[in-house]
Amino acid sequence: MSPQQRGGETRSRILQAAMECFAQRGYDGTGVAEICRRAEVTKGGFYHHFPSKQAVFLELLNRWLAGLDTQLEAVRAGAESIPEGLLRMAGMVRQVFEAAGGQLPIFLEFLAQAGHDPAVWRATIEPYQRYRAFFRDMIEAGIAEGTLRPIDPEIGANLIVSSAVGLVLQGMLDPQGADWGQVAEESMHMLLESLERKEK
Amino acid sequence: MSPQQRGGETRSRILQAAMECFAQRGYDGTGVAEICRRAEVTKGGFYHHFPSKQAVFLELLNRWLAGLDTQLEAVRAGAESIPEGLLRMAGMVRQVFEAAGGQLPIFLEFLAQAGHDPAVWRATIEPYQRYRAFFRDMIEAGIAEGTLRPIDPEIGANLIVSSAVGLVLQGMLDPQGADWGQVAEESMHMLLESLERKEK
DNA sequence: CGTTGGATACCGACCGGTCGGTATCATTTT
DNA sequence: AAAATGATACCGACCGGTCGGTATCCAACG
Numbered sequence: 001m002s003p004q005q006r007g008g009e010t011r012s013r014i015l016q017a018a019m020e021c022f023a024q025r026g027y028d029g030t031g032v033a034e035i036c037r038r039a040e041v042t043k044g045g046f047y048h049h050f051p052s053k054q055a056v057f058l059e060l061l062n063r064w065l066a067g068l069d070t071q072l073e074a075v076r077a078g079a080e081s082i083p084e085g086l087l088r089m090a091g092m093v094r095q096v097f098e099a100a101g102g103q104l105p106i107f108l109e110f111l112a113q114a115g116h117d118p119a120v121w122r123a124t125i126e127p128y129q130r131y132r133a134f135f136r137d138m139i140e141a142g143i144a145e146g147t148l149r150p151i152d153p154e155i156g157a158n159l160i161v162s163s164a165v166g167l168v169l170q171g172m173l174d175p176q177g178a179d180w181g182q183v184a185e186e187s188m189h190m191l192l193e194s195l196e197r198k199e200k
Numbered sequence: 201m202s203p204q205q206r207g208g209e210t211r212s213r214i215l216q217a218a219m220e221c222f223a224q225r226g227y228d229g230t231g232v233a234e235i236c237r238r239a240e241v242t243k244g245g246f247y248h249h250f251p252s253k254q255a256v257f258l259e260l261l262n263r264w265l266a267g268l269d270t271q272l273e274a275v276r277a278g279a280e281s282i283p284e285g286l287l288r289m290a291g292m293v294r295q296v297f298e299a300a301g302g303q304l305p306i307f308l309e310f311l312a313q314a315g316h317d318p319a320v321w322r323a324t325i326e327p328y329q330r331y332r333a334f335f336r337d338m339i340e341a342g343i344a345e346g347t348l349r350p351i352d353p354e355i356g357a358n359l360i361v362s363s364a365v366g367l368v369l370q371g372m373l374d375p376q377g378a379d380w381g382q383v384a385e386e387s388m389h390m391l392l393e394s395l396e397r398k399e400k
Numbered sequence: 401c402g403t404t405g406g407a408t409a410c411c412g413a414c415c416g417g418t419c420g421g422t423a424t425c426a427t428t429t430t
Numbered sequence: 431a432a433a434a435t436g437a438t439a440c441c442g443a444c445c446g447g448t449c450g451g452t453a454t455c456c457a458a459c460g
Contacts, residue, residue, distance in 0.1 A: 010435085010436085024316075025316060026228070026312060026315065026316050028226070028227075028228030028229065029228065029316060031418075031419060031420080032419080032420060032421080033418090033419080033420095041436075041437095042436060042437045042438075043420095043421085043422095043436095043437085043438085044422095044424095044425095044435085044436045044437050044438075045435070045436045045437075046436090047420095047421070047422080048434085048435060048436065049435095049436095052420080052421080053420070053421090105315040108311055108312050108314075108315045109312060109315075111308055111311070111312070111369070111373070112226060112308045112309060112311070112312030113226075114308075114373060115223075115226065115305035115308045115309075115372070115373070116224070116225060116226045116229060121373070124373065125373055125374050125377070128370060128373070128374070129377070151390060152386070152390070155383070155386045155387055155390055156390065158367075158383055158387055159363060159387045159390060159391065161366065161370070162362070162363045162364075162365075162366030162367045162369075162370065162387065163359060163362045163363045163366055164362075164366065165362075165365070165366035165369055165370065166361065166362030166363055166364065166365035166366035166367075166369070167358075167362045167366075169311070169365055169366070169369065170328060170361070170362065170365065172315070173311070173314055173315070173321070173324065173325055173328070174325050174328070177325070177329075183355070183358055186352070186355045187355055187358055187359045187362065190351065190352075190355055190356065190359060190394075191359065191391075191394075193394070194390075194391075194393070194394020194395070195394070210409080210410085231444075231445055231446075232445080232446060232447080233444090233445080233446090241410080241411095242410065242411050242412060243411080243412070243413095243446090243447080243448095244409090244410055244411045244412065244448095244449090244451095245409070245410045245411070246410095247446095247447070247448080248408085248409060248410060248411095249409090249410095252446080252447080253446070253447090
């Protein structure tokens with residue numbers, strides 16, 4: 001195996017292990033040693049691939065956000081109408097939950113760290129603004145195509161983003177508390193029902 | 201000054217200092233020594249009043265939640281109709297933000313810690329269930345009194361709680377990003393508009 | 401009234417242990 | 431040989447919590 005391949009594999013093993021540790025014990029709660037143990041790498045290897053613990057965290061955050069971005073964009077491009085697109089985005093919540101296999105609380109870590117670390121903060125807050133703009137544009141398009149009532153797009157986008165964030169958060173905290181994927185779909189359905197233009 | 205008074209004052213000074221520290225540096229990020237410095241108490245005094253750092257954190261959490269509870273209940277009792285009550289609860293968001301004076305990120309700490317510490321988790325998750333039940337009852341009452349459309353109360357309550365949580369979260373992360381109090385009111389207004397029974 | 405006993409409040413040095421990060425060396429690949 | 435990779439040992443800082451001791455005040459007693 002080439003060294004690039006080996007190095008890359010070690011690198012992703014570290015990332016994977018770090019994600020699991022952060023999700024279970026939190027950022028401050030997990031030591032570099034623990035990540036190394038789980039990734040079957042020594043400290044030397046760790047600091048060969050990453051300059052610091054924070055760098056690993058930041059890369060994890062950026063990957064997660066990038067994944068969300070591409071998913072959202074794909075759904076938008078594939079949807080026939082705005083309401084249908086929004087509904088399918090609600091379905092993404094279920095996917096997000098299933099994909100992470102109970103290791104989701106790392107999202108909480110992202111948020112908590114954003115409160116203390118300016119670098120994490122910038123990386124966290126910027127996507128929120130992007131998402132608000134994203135849904136604002138969608139709503140405007142929906143109004144233009146006549147499938148949505150003429151509401152204030154800013155407020156509507158905010159409502160969507162807020163509900164999504166709140167939903168994901170509750171799902172993180174209490175995965176067994178409900179079928180959050182289904183709750184997300186039904187909530188978005190109710191929300192849409194009120195935004196959609198009804199033919200009389 | 202009686203010793204009880206002195207003791208009580210010291211105790212609340214510790215709580216206040218701890219809240220500020222936790223909000224700025226996070227739970228793990230703040231040492232007991234730092235809390236003591238800010239509260240002008242020594243470590244001995246700290247551990248005289250509290251058995252552990254976690255105990256301080258938990259008391260802070262419980263006080264916050266208790267305050268929210270009493271406020272919500274007061275609004276419900278004082279409202280003439282369900283929609284009016286819901287609208288005034290949206291106004292509470294502005295109050296919450298102003299009352300905390302930018303020290304709000306401690307809410308994030310509550311959430312993050314809930315992911316790791318079972319005691320914090322129980323204290324955090326239980327109010328969510330209570331709030332969902334609270335709003336479900338309100339919606340049911342609203343349907344009964346004829347001011348709300350006959351929607352699914354569970355889903356509606358979930359939508360309200362999720363939006364509120366997401367709104368508060370965004371306000372924490374980016375206090376300067378918007379007038380969150382106003383955004384909360386307008387969002388709730390839009391939400392209500394779709395839930396309210398419209399006379400034709 | 402003065403004294404005394406003891407409860408409460410508070411002090412600050414100290415401990416065992418952990419942590420993130422570094423320095424150095426060994427091995428493998430090109 | 432040079433570069434990439436990763437293993438081992440170690441460092442200094444810091445942290446939560448403990449502990450022996452002191453200051454302050456109240457209540458009971460003589």
